[in-house]
Amino acid sequence: MAGGRRSSDWGFPRWRGYESSRDTVEVRICDRHLCEEPGDRPAPKSPNSPERWYFCEKHAAEYNRNYNYFEGLTKEQRKQREHDEQRDAGGFGQASHYGWGGPGDGTRSSDEMLALEILELESDADIATVKKAWRKLAKENHPDVNPDDADAAKRFQAAQAAWDVLRTAEERRSWKGA
Known part of the structure; x- marks a missing residue:
């Protein structure tokens, strides 16, 4: 065999990657x-x-x-x-002021903004105001207060989901600050 060792680049299967090179990198x-x-x-x-x-x-x-x-x-x-x-x-x-950049000042996510809209609050509402609005909506639309009202049940569920989103976001912010 003239020239020494045989290369492993011939035939099938190929023993090294197709994109690999023998040149130093x-x-x-x-x-x-x-x-x-x-x-x-x-x-x-x-x-x-x-x-x-x-x-x-x-x-x-x-x-x-x-x-x-x-x-x-x-x-x-x-x-x-x-x-x-x-x-x-x-x-x-x-x-x-045209609203091209989206609502708020950029500190809240779109989910949080939607939750604030459900609770009928402004984008700069603090957690105490959020909790107050959530409790008000929950009391008005609770299934025990309105047993046969499907719309009230939907509003109650939406308020609960909005509260969960805003509460977890506030907890996340307080963890980052700690």
Whole structure:
């Protein structure tokens, strides 16, 4: 046999993947000290620099959490950048009264907004107001009070579901804050 070992790339079944290659692949290691993970997520070294750090997913998240957008800028440059950002995003604020962005200020999900609508409340209602409205609707539409009214039973079930959605959302928010 001339040439040494025979390749396993011939015939069927093929013993390695079709997309695999025998060429070496350069893997960049995370730029964080003592991290051995692949650094496949670029991050700017400074706000206006083309140079990049390359982090793993964990360290990229840490970097983004602690990133100071205004670092290295003078007070005038900070004000100018903030002004430019507000100017560029101002159209969204001006169009908000048309309701294009959806209801509320973005802190509540669409399910929560629907639940507030069922309870006939505004989007900025607090949990005490929600509980008060839920109790009022539950008392008015309870099956024991209205035994043969199918519509009242549906309203009662809707109020219960709305209360469950809003209560769990409030609990979730309080857990995140803790």
